[in-house]
Each structure stands twice: as C-alpha cells, then as structure tokens.
Amino acid sequence: MAMRLDLRLLAGLAALGFLAALVGGAFTGMLYEGADDRSGVLGAFDAYLWRIARFTLWQAALSTLVSVVPAIALARALSRHPAFPGRAIILRLFALPLGLPAIVAALGLLELYGRAGYLAAPLGWIRGDAWPGIYGLSGILVAHAFFNIPLATRLFLESLDTVGNDQWRLASQLGMGAGSSFRFIEWPVMRAALPGIAGLVFMLCITSFTLVLTLGGGPRATTLEVAIYQSLRFDFDPARAVVLTIVQVALTALVLAMLSRLGASAVGEANLTVSSGRPHTAGFGEAVLNGGLIAAGAAFVVAPLAATLASGLQADLPRLATESGVLRAAATSLALASLSAGLAVMLALALLSGRRAFEAGRPSLLAAAMEAGAGFVLVVPPIVIGAGWFILLRHSVDVFAVAPVMVVAVNAAMAMPFAMRAIRPAHDASATRHDRLCASLGIAGRARLRLVDWPVLRRPILTAAAFAMALSLGDLGVIALFGSDAVQTLPYLLLQRMGSYRTADAAGIALLLGLLCLALMLIADRLGKEMPA
C-alpha cells in the first residue's frame, strides 16, 4: 500500500517542486542582481517608481468601480427576467471575453473607439470636436470594463441564483415591488458577494499587462508590470526591474491576502449557470429599463468583437495566410500552447492525486501546499517570473534562445489553477468511488490509468487542456520579454505589427488568433457540458 501511495505522492511533490523551482529561480535572479548592483537598486526607489505604483493602484480601483457597478445593475436586470428570449445567448456571450486574448480585445477596442475607429465620427459629433480616441487611462478603463463587467455580472448572477425559490414566492405574496425586493432580497446577497467579486476584479486589474501595454500610453499611464517589461526590453535596467518586481509582488501578495480574508476565490469560474426558478415579477416600466440595460451591456461586449471581425475581414487574409512569418508564428504558437496545455494538465493531475494520497493519511503542511498550489502562481504574475528568469539567465545563456522553454513553463503554471478546477470534481468523485476497489483488486499504476482513470477523467482532462491551450495561445506575457525575430508567437507578431502601424495585418492576425482561441473555448465548453452524470 505504502509503495503505491508513494507514487502519487511523488507526482504531487514533483509538481510542487516544479512550481517552487519556477518561482524560486525567478527570485534567485532578482536577489542576485540586487546584491550585485546595490546602488542601482537603491537608486530605483525614486519618484518614478512611486508614480507608477500609485497609478497601478489608481487604475485598478477605477477599473473595479466601472466594472462592478454596471455589473450589479446588469445582474439584477438579468435576474429579474429569468425567461426572456436570448437570455441564454447573452449569458454565453458574457463568457466569451474569458477566452479572448487580451491583445485581440485591445485591438478590437481601438478599432471601435480609437481615433480612427468605427465610432470616431459619432463620438466626435457628440463631443463637438475631433474624437481623440481612447488611450491612456480611458483606454485602460474601457478595456478592463470590457473584460470584467461580464465576469462580475455572471458572478453576481450566481449569488442571486442562491436565493431560494420560496423567498421569491414569499416576496410576490407580500406584494414587494422592485424597490423592496432589491432592498430586502437582492442587495443582501449581492452585498455578501461584493467584497469577493470586487477583490477578484481588482486583482485582475493590478496584474493586467497586455491591455495596459497596448492601450496605456507613455509614462503617464504605465503600471508596474508594463514598467518591468520596459525596463528589461528597452532601457535595459535590471536593477530597476528588480525593484519594480518586488513592489509588484508585495502589492499582489497584500491584495491576495485581503482577498482570502474576504473569502473570495481568486480563480474565476469558467462555467455559467442559466437556471433560475424565479417568478417573473417586473412591471412594464421596469421591464423597459431592464431591457435597455441588458441591450446596452450586450452591445458593449459584442461591439469590439464585431469590430475585430469586420476589420479582420478587410485585411488581405489570403496573403496573410500564406505569409511565411505568419505561418511560422502560428506553428510556434500552436506547438508551444499544446506543450504548455499538456504540462498544465499534468501539473494539475499530479497536485490533485498527491493531495488525495495525503488525505488518506494525515493532514499536513504539504497537503495544504498542494491544495493551495494555485495560490502560488497568482501572487507571482507571469511577467514577474519571466523577468526574474530573464535577469538570472542573461549572464549565462542567450535569453532569446530559451524563449520556448520559458513560455511553456510559465504559461503552464498560469493555466494550472484553471485546469485543476476543471478536473477536480470528477477526479475526487472517481477517487472516492474507486480507491478501495482498486486497492482490493490490485489495480495500480499504468493499469489503473488505462482502465479506470483515463476513461473516467478523459472529458474533464480534455476540457482543461482545451481551456489551458486557449489561455496559453493568446498570452502575451513571457513572450513579450523573451520573444525575438527567431521565436515569435501570434500575439507577439500581432504586437509587432501594431507597433509598426501595419494595422490591416494586425486586424487579420487578431481575427485568426481570436477565432482559434474561441474555437478552443467552445470545445472546452462542449466537452465540459456533455459529462455524463
């Protein structure tokens, strides 16, 4: 018995070791650099640093506000009308941004609200002057709202769905109008969910990299993560990068600690619930208001997607599809994303079975570590890990040559919490059902994998892999640091074409990348849904 449990334990320990090495290596790099260049490090604690740190917090706070307040109104409106036509479609639509690469969304938003965007003329007319476009803080806020309004709406809706049917019936029997039922029923559950949801959005906004990089502008609208990237890629000032990284990690750790005290889950839910047994109670006036709100919310989410599609189709797609640079980047992207999805799934499985093996014995610190493995990754954003390794490796190897390894490793670690979430329910149910049976029949190791675990966990594993692949495919984090002419992924190529103002090319590549990721998300969703009970 001990022998076999050890195998699962070893897998869990190996996964923990991998994560620890990834994070530890990054910190080693930074400590080494810090000790090497003490005056540079001390000098980096300057006014610029504090300005960036302040802006990072400020934009995150504003982003949270502009995401959460509309989400409360939207969730309430959607909850008041459980059965209008298209409700399910809108909820599915609200799940799309989760799988859309940030850089694709950024481009879509620019094509819509930018200086030369589809909406520039009407917006300029309203303004009574030429439309300046969204850049800087306004761009960052719109982009964060685009990603986080749908997310927060779905989370608030989930909290509203926990209100029992009897309470709604009681409310309608007591003749509660819209005002009272908001005050006595809806607001209390949403208020309970508010700290967790707002905290999650805040966390996503202080670690947001791609959106700030593409939509923020100049030193006035730069966050810590973007500054880390700039200090390594443009200024080549490792001492400054170290200091920025330390401040970033301290900030995220602080926020995450506050989050966990609020009882929030730091990993956004990937599935969506549509059910609500709530009776239809809204009057005509309220229905019109709610309808307007929902339509506006849906338009806000759809418009950038439509803009991406429209301008993507105007690009010279046949040429792009045969251009060797694009093809190479696509092949690199697919290869790296497949590898990192595979690694993410293996990490998740190893941590899950390691934790399970511990549970059979006594609870311990290591079991808790495997349980919280996801947490590690969130405190230390990909850019930070990438920056640490960049600094560590630059003396000994060609940093651009190790790009593939870094991208695969970091993206896998980043997708691992989501993979764990997808696999965990089926894994734990299967373990409860099968552990004793397998022990008594001596089914272990490869035989157990082939006969028991794979048939039962195949679907959730594929769901997790598809989701992890979509995340990794669209990621512009580590590759922004390590990318070069030799190793390019689609997001990196897209960033380059945007930078050199080849907008038509960028639009075409964005369309390709967005479609790839959405297809993967759809596959993940499909596989996840058809799970037999």
Next chain:
Amino acid sequence: MRTNARGVVLENATFAYPGMTLAFEARIAAGAVTAVMGPSGSGKSTLLDLVAGFRRPDSGRILIAGRDVTGLPPDRRPVSMIFQENNLFAHLDVAANVGLGRSPGLRLSSDDRAAIDAALARTGLAGKGGRLPRELSGGERQRVALARALVRDRPVLLMDEPFASLGPALREEMLDLVCELQAEQNLCVLLVTHHPEDARRAASHMLFVESGRIAAAGATDDFFRADGPVAFRRYIGL
C-alpha cells in the same frame, strides 16, 4: 496446532480513531459463514477493513490461514471484499468488471475468459457479460461482484452489508446464493448485517461488536437462545 488455523485470526488488533480506540481479539472459523452484528459506529466496518487491509492496525497481528498478513496490501491478501455499493466500474461492462478479478491489467487468457463465463453462469448472469452496470438491477450488480469474487478464488470473502439496499425477497435469494457458493468453494465468509434474520438464515457463527470490542462470539443458534449473550439480546430488542 492452533484450531481454526485456516480461518481468520485477529490478535489484539487495535486501531485508534480520535476519541475511540478499537481493539479486536477474534477467531473466525474457516469454511463457514460468520455474521457480524452490532450497533452503528461500533466498529464492524473497521473490523472488515483491518482484515481486508484497507487499514493497518496500530498494534497486534492479523493472520489468515495461519499466515501473518498484517503488513500486506489489500490485493496481496487471500481476501475478496464486496461493499454495499460501488463494487463495479461504471464505464466497464460486466465481463470486464469480473475479468479484473483475474488480471488487474485486464490481460485475459482463454482460460480466464472461460472462468469468467463460468462465474457469470453460476451467479445467474449468463449472457449479460456485455451489459454496463447501469443496465443492471441492484441485485444483479451484486451478483457481478460475487462472480468477480469467484474468479479471484480467494479463501476469505468479506461482505459489508452487501444486500442492505435490496428488498426482503431478493435479499433472501442473494443470501442463499452466498451460502451455496460458500459450500461449493469452502469459503470463509464474514458478513456484516443489520438484520437478525440474515444471520439466522445464512450464518453458522456470529460475532457481536460493541464499542470497538468483540462483545460476544459463538454459534448462531446459541445467540438466539433465551440464554444468549445479554448485550446481543438487548441490541435486537429481546
């Protein structure tokens, strides 16, 4: 030479839960059905888990057929176990579920396949080898588990309330099948049950477990006589 050398012996096997330590001293007859009864939480299932090897005793020894098995993992003990439910892999068909008793990697020779067919026929499942567990009734699912125990061919069969979810008539039918198989294979059967009539119908011996101890042991007939063990008579309400 020890009596019951071929049966199961627990030599002061202890197992500690938070707040309660179980200690079992028992000799279970070979070639007979022994019913295990006792209140919920008294330690019946732990007793079976210790014999099966799902739990290791903190101290003491467990012997089967005279051999010390205390350190052996479940699959290396001469034991088959049937649980109340979850005896089958839901995604594998009946023949595969039985076949796992022969080869845990499901690599089956033609002899193995013949044994599987024979076991299915013996348990009344002839022709149902291709079904999935969800296509079977509750009683049939437990027959599959019995068929698997048959092809495993281990001298000790442990059953933890195997028929608790079946109706009275079906339960009697299944108990009779267990008795027949016991007689044919000369098995040592340990059967946990809540029903006194199960014990009277199927078991020649009985163990009564109370507060983590074997409170009484003996022939079933003696248990049900007017001068049977007091604790047992109180438990069944006599």
